[in-house]
Amino acid sequence: MKRILSTTMLTVGALVAALGLPAGAAHADTTPRVDLRMLVVSDGGPSTDAIAAELDVAGTPYTEIDLTEANRPVIDAELLADTVDGRPRAKYQAVVLPSDNPFAAGSAEMAALVAYEQTYGIPQVDAYTYARPEAGLKYPVEGGYAGSLDGVRAEVTDAGLAGPFGYLDGAVPFEDNSPAVGESYAYLSTPVAGADFTPYVDAAIPGTSRRGSLVGEYRHDGRRELVVTFVYNQYQQQFRLLARGIVEWMTGGVHLGASRNYFAVHVDDVFAADNRWNTGLNCTPGDVDCPDGAGTPDPIRMTPEDVTYAADWQDSRGFTLDMAYNGAGSVEHRGANGGADPLADKFLADRTAFRWISHTYTHAFLGCEQDTTAVPWRCATEADGGTRWVSRTTIGDEIAINRVWGENAGLPLENDELVTGEHSGMKVLPQQSEDNPNLALALDDTGIAWLGSDNSREPQQRQVGPSTTVPRYPMNVFYNAGRAAEQVDEYNWIYTSRAQGGSGICEDNPATSTCLTEPLDPATGYADYIVPLETDTALGHVLANDPKPHFIHQSNLAEDRIAYPVLDGVLTGYDALFAADTPMVNLRMKDIGAELRRRAAWQAALSQVTGYRIGDTVTVEAPDGIAVTATMPTGTTLAGTAFGEAYAGERSGWTPSAGTPLTLDLPPSVSPSTTAGTGSATVTDPAPDTYVPEGTREPAAD
Secondary structure, three states, rough: OOOOOOOOOOOOOHHHHHHHOOOOOOOOOOOOOOEEEEEEEEEEHHHHHHHHHHHHHOOEEEEEOOOOOOOOOOOHHHHHEEEOOOOOOOOEEEEEEEEOOOOOOOOHHHHHHHHHHHOOOEEEEEEOOOOHHHHHHHOOOOOEEEOOOOOHHHHHHHHEEEEHOOEEEEEEEOOOOOOOOOOOOEEEOOOOOOOEEEEEEEEEOOOOOEEEEHHHEEOOOEEEEEEEEEEEEOOHHHHHHHHHHEEEHHHHOOOOOOHHHHHHHHEEOOOOOEEOOOOEEEEEOOOOOOOOOOOOOOOOOOHHHHHHHHHHHHHHHHOOOOEEEEEEHHHHHHHEEEOOOHHHHHHHHHHHHHHHEOOEEEEOOOOOEEOOOOOOOOOOOOOOEEOOOOOOOHHHHEEEEEHHHHHOOOOOOOOEEEOOOHEEEEOOOOOOOHHHHHHHHHHHHHHHOOOEOOOOOOOOOOOEEEEEEEEEEEEOOOOOOOHHHHHHHHHHHHHHOOHHOOOOOOOOOOOOOOOOOOOOOOOHHHHHHHHHHHHHHHHHHHOOOOOOOOEEEEEEEEEEEEEHHHHHHHHHHHHHHHHOOOOOEOOOHHHHHHHHHHHHHHHHHHHEEEEEEOOEEEEEEOOOOEEEEEEEOOOOOOOOOOOOOOOOOEEEEEEEOOOOOOOEEOOOOOOOOOOOOOOOOOOOOHHHOOOOOOOOOOOOOO
């Protein structure tokens, strides 16, 4: 089907009239206002959804039009532009389309978009398009490639590194998570002769010495398009690596919202000991998952040598661990060992090397009183059938005594942070369907503002009395494993079928758990399967602008020190992907909580936020008390002071709003991403040789 934008030539005068600009605006010395909002036109495919998800997480406002909805708005001049106070206004600073032209031939909507982009200099992202001359590229059959890129290493070109993808170190590896599943379909091609096309990301064309574009900029007819020729979803690493650059390209680095790469790791149960998984009993003696009398506990506890290793590891990686401690663990150890506790002595000698979080004094369960005569446990009840709750006094003592112990030991604490043992006190399904009502009271008594929670149970931040939760990702490195063989044995028990000798938990819960095809090898399963899987999962969180911390346990830093291969995998993998000006951000718990809370407030207020650019000035209006988040070029100032903080070659951060407009001055050296047309733009039919046969114009299904 031939792509026809208009059956007649449109002069600039016609464009101005169509867009509702005042007479003579194309030639007047009136700089247009460009609103800091995106237009995302979706066809329900994963690629436009991925870009929308990136904007959501960053807090960047956009309007979405779903082409599959019958009652959707029509894209016309009125939707795209108008006049405010006599000044022409572009309502969107960029347009995202599912392909270079998702409309039928002769579409008035595509003609309106073309006119809009030409008149205001609005960039267009083709989220996933077929390689064809209309997009500045040769057809794949002309010496290119169409097919899978699973496991391929793409590269950012010199132009990409000098431009929107300069935060990367160069490599863009494509995932290959399963040899049985095609994950990344792509078109690799080279520019058509005479096209003004600049590849930003490319890969080798199989069977040739040439490289084909995967992401590139096509300039034509007074328009700029970012042409993406591979399919992706919001979770795939290749998209996560490029997402920032896509937004950078379409905004010129001037937009509301911000993105960083975060990683924090909490180590629970420090000073205490964790009971060990019993490979014969398939449970953990001493814990509630084992029937009473089923074996003798065999605890795992760090040694002074493990502390030295942890401190040296931190120094070598430039990374700080957060130690969540239980003071009673040391007190009990001294009591049983004539007053000696070399582990605590070493930790306290090196206390300033780490960050510290109170994890309650004894690690007691602070929800309902547990009846462990049954497996799984259940809540004990009062005579009237009501739940028997751990008391306010008991909870308060667990918090206060641990705090005093830490202060006396000289730990550098933030006294308003707390992680309860097993995140207890908060609801635990299915046994405990609500919070212990005494928890909020005790948190108020002890001044706790930030409370760790389990992201696998409660991914959303919420209030518990005076405290705001900080959801934490559990790493699938088990608390009851100090050795790799124990980890693999328990992993096999959980993730294999009954026929394979496992528990069958994965069979009983197919919606949340997938069975292994066969048990992992006890000798190699940890390094070959679990470590790569957990590394990819954690790195995925890092690349998703997600500040939530991860948590492991002190047992994982002892004996075989099984946590380090995963942590090293995340840090080494990150270093290989990103430039030095895009460091991993390692925050403590209360700062993570504050970041999450600011984001929630910003998202709730976004419908009341207005941001726009006129020339080199950006104005943002937000409700009183809402912190504004934005990304701007280096050199941007606010009231004469440098705006934000440096990250990924730009400036970004949070700025409090007092209900009055914020005015940011962009550096004059930065070219506007959106400027008025020059008065010479025209839209004509494509040349006859750009005809695309029916059945080849749309991207192939993944």
